[in-house]
Amino acid sequence: MIPEIDSQIGISVYTTKFSGIGGKIRINPEDFEVSELISKRATNSINNESGYAVYKLKKKKIDTNHALSGVFRKTGVRLKSLGLKDASAITEQYVGSPHKGKPIDDFSTEKYSLTKIGFTKKPLSKKEMIGNNFKIQISDCSDDLSSFTEHNQILNFYGYQRFGSKRPVTHLIGKAILQRDFDTAVDLILSFTSSYDSAENTEIREKLSDKTNYVKYYDKVPSQMDIEKIVLKEMIEHDDSIRAIRAIPLSLRRFYIQAYESYIFNKSLSSAFLDGENLFESQSGDVCFDSKSIIGKFKDGVEQYLALPFVGYSYYKKTRFDHSISKILIEEEISPKDFFIKEMQEVSSEGGFRQAAIHCTDYISEKNKVEFSLSRGSFATILLREIMKPSDPIRAGF
Structure with missing residues (x-):
C-alpha cells in the first residue's frame, strides 16, 4: 500500500520485494549523519600553501544557508557551499572562499563549527561535489535490517524534501x-x-x-x-x-518550477516501471550518464547509467519513455513549451536528464544502523523508504 503523500509527489510504486521494517528516523540529530564526498581531483588540489581557503563546516539543528549567514555575521566573510544540507541531521560539508585573502580562524558555536583544511588554486566548484555518505539509525523498527539486500534495485525518485x-x-x-x-x-x-x-x-x-x-x-x-x-x-x-x-x-521561484519538473519525473519513473520497462540496465538507443557524469548515447561494453528525460522546453522525445511521459503531460494539461515563461523568463527551464536508478555504494548494515554512499542529487529518504516501507513517511521522520 503506497502512502497518500507518496502519490501526491508522483511516487506510486515500490521497486523492492522487501516487506519493510517500519520504525522512525531522526529522533535525535545524531541518528542521521551526512558527510559530503568530493572528487579525487578536488581532494588532491587542496594544499597548505596559499590561494582560496577551504573549510569543513560541521553543523546540527541548522541548515547550510543559515549557518553560512552566521559565519558572515561573525567574520564579515561570505563562504560558498558545494551543496545544501538540511537542519535535521549532523552534517559535514566543504565550504570555500570565493576570494583570496587571510583565512578565517577556526571557531565553533553551539550549532556549527568551521575548520580550515587548506587552500586551492581555484575556488572549489559545485561539480566537484560527487555525492554524500550517510550513517543512519532507525528507531522502533520491527526486524533486523541486515536481511535487506536490494539497495541497487531502487529508482532515483525525488524525495519528500523537494516538495516541501x-x-x-x-x-x-x-x-x-x-x-x-x-x-x-x-x-x-x-x-x-x-x-x-x-x-x-x-x-x-x-x-x-x-x-x-x-x-x-x-x-x-x-x-x-x-x-x-x-x-x-x-x-x-x-x-x-x-x-x-x-x-x-x-532561487526559490526557480525551485517551484524544478519541483514541478521533479513531480513529472517521479510520475514518469513510476509509469515506466509499471509498464515493465527495465530501468536498472541501459540498452541500445538509451541516453546514459557515464562514470564521470557525462551524458551521451548508449555504448555497448561501457559502464553507463540509464537516464530519463527531465521535462522542460527542450524536452528530448526520442527515448523509449516518451509514450508514458507524453501521456502524463496530457493528463497534467502541460506541454514542454509551457516551460518557457514569457511573463517571467528568468524562471524558464529547458529540462535535461536524470539518472533512472539510485547508484548506491559502500552499503553496510548492522542491527538497526545502516551506512551507504549515494551520488549527488539522490535522496537517502528514497532508499530508506524501501527499507522501512513506512505507512506515514512524515510521522516516521522523512
Whole structure:
C-alpha cells in the first residue's frame, strides 16, 4: 500500500520485494549523519600553501544557508557551499572562499563549527561535489535490517524534501506558474494547508484563503512564514499576483518550477516501471550518464547509467519513455513549451536528464544502523523508504 503523500509527489510504486521494517528516523540529530564526498581531483588540489581557503563546516539543528549567514555575521566573510544540507541531521560539508585573502580562524558555536583544511588554486566548484555518505539509525523498527539486500534495485525518485515535506505544495505552485495562473500560485503560497502543519499555521492559512483578510491578518503571520509575508505585503500594496511572485527570491521561484519538473519525473519513473520497462540496465538507443557524469548515447561494453528525460522546453522525445511521459503531460494539461515563461523568463527551464536508478555504494548494515554512499542529487529518504516501507513517511521522520 503506497502512502497518500507518496502519490501526491508522483511516487506510486515500490521497486523492492522487501516487506519493510517500519520504525522512525531522526529522533535525535545524531541518528542521521551526512558527510559530503568530493572528487579525487578536488581532494588532491587542496594544499597548505596559499590561494582560496577551504573549510569543513560541521553543523546540527541548522541548515547550510543559515549557518553560512552566521559565519558572515561573525567574520564579515561570505563562504560558498558545494551543496545544501538540511537542519535535521549532523552534517559535514566543504565550504570555500570565493576570494583570496587571510583565512578565517577556526571557531565553533553551539550549532556549527568551521575548520580550515587548506587552500586551492581555484575556488572549489559545485561539480566537484560527487555525492554524500550517510550513517543512519532507525528507531522502533520491527526486524533486523541486515536481511535487506536490494539497495541497487531502487529508482532515483525525488524525495519528500523537494516538495516541501510536511506541506507538499512547491510543485503545485510551479504548475500554476507554468499555466500562467499567477492568482492560484499566490493562493497556494498563502493558504495551502496540510494535515502535518501546526494548528496555528493552518488557522492563519485558512484566514488567508480570503483576500479580504490580507490586511487584517498581515501582522499575525508568524515569522517563519517569511515568504508568505513577502507575497502578502505585495498583494496588499499592489494587488498584482505576478509582481507578488516576482518579489520572492529568484532561487526559490526557480525551485517551484524544478519541483514541478521533479513531480513529472517521479510520475514518469513510476509509469515506466509499471509498464515493465527495465530501468536498472541501459540498452541500445538509451541516453546514459557515464562514470564521470557525462551524458551521451548508449555504448555497448561501457559502464553507463540509464537516464530519463527531465521535462522542460527542450524536452528530448526520442527515448523509449516518451509514450508514458507524453501521456502524463496530457493528463497534467502541460506541454514542454509551457516551460518557457514569457511573463517571467528568468524562471524558464529547458529540462535535461536524470539518472533512472539510485547508484548506491559502500552499503553496510548492522542491527538497526545502516551506512551507504549515494551520488549527488539522490535522496537517502528514497532508499530508506524501501527499507522501512513506512505507512506515514512524515510521522516516521522523512
